[in-house]
Amino acid sequence: MPDFPLRKTMILVEDIHHDGGPPPELPRRRAAILALVKNPFAGSHATDLQSAMEDLKPLGLMMTDRLIEAMGGCEGIDGYGKAGLVGEAGELEHTALWHVPGGYAMRARLGEAKAIVPSSMKMGGVGTRIDIPLGHINAAYVRSHFDGMEVGVPDGPRADELLFALAMARGPRIHHRMGGLAAEDVTGTDGLR
Template identity: 65%
Template structure:
């Protein structure tokens, strides 16, 4: 498979103190890391692309570790998500190659994550933005942790590039009060509840 050619990474950090209501004791923190790489399949149809997922695994681990460093370690993480922006010379399936390397990297470094890592992807031009969904790391049905974080870059993805994103958060939405399964009621049996 082709080499992973990294042009740049971007890290983004948010600290949310309130959304109009009272400030909580601890602010919610969330961070994203975006990697801009050359799309080795841009401009042509390639039937066999799955092998590139294996090549992306080290990049996924580097990005997940950077998120853990930003947010203070795995013990602080309660939510996660991933996403892909595909430059105009590529196809949506090229973005899908991020599912395993991105998701498994976070789950491996967190050690106790049972829920599937939610994702989004789209084809877009330079400056495109992507909302990356976030759910609880151990139970996808925990409504308080349904969130998203916008990612993007002013100069990416170029037509022959891919922009891969990983996102983590430290807790529920500030002022969450929409009911449903609560984090303290997680059974941890199936990654859903």
């Protein structure tokens, strides 16, 4: 059973009050939580990685709970995404360990979330930043919720570490006006529309 000792977490919260047009009735909130963990696969090649996803599920749930708290509760959260960043002694495939623990933790806590959790993966050294893509939690085709949040930790990931990140949003982009499927028209049966 691989061990992923946690070195640190960081939470970022932003409230967007204005984006060049009139201020919205309520600001849009986006938040992300990042965790730096030791990569037990750094420096070697392991053929079985998939079973290690189970070992990361408690981290995914803890991060999700803290992120929901930072968002001020579940109500109104309608966007999410995840990302993984591996230090240079690892391999890109190690970031894929985050697919199940990160994605399914948010779905479990947010209830009826149907859409795939958008994801980005990358390799980089200390201070590398990564964009977490965001999409609507119930329908991938809701254009007003296509977004991203750039994150990073100044002292990570070290060569033998992984950075795992989750992000959530409440509301569409400020001043969205690109048409497409409206959030209020989502049927939420297949995760697409």
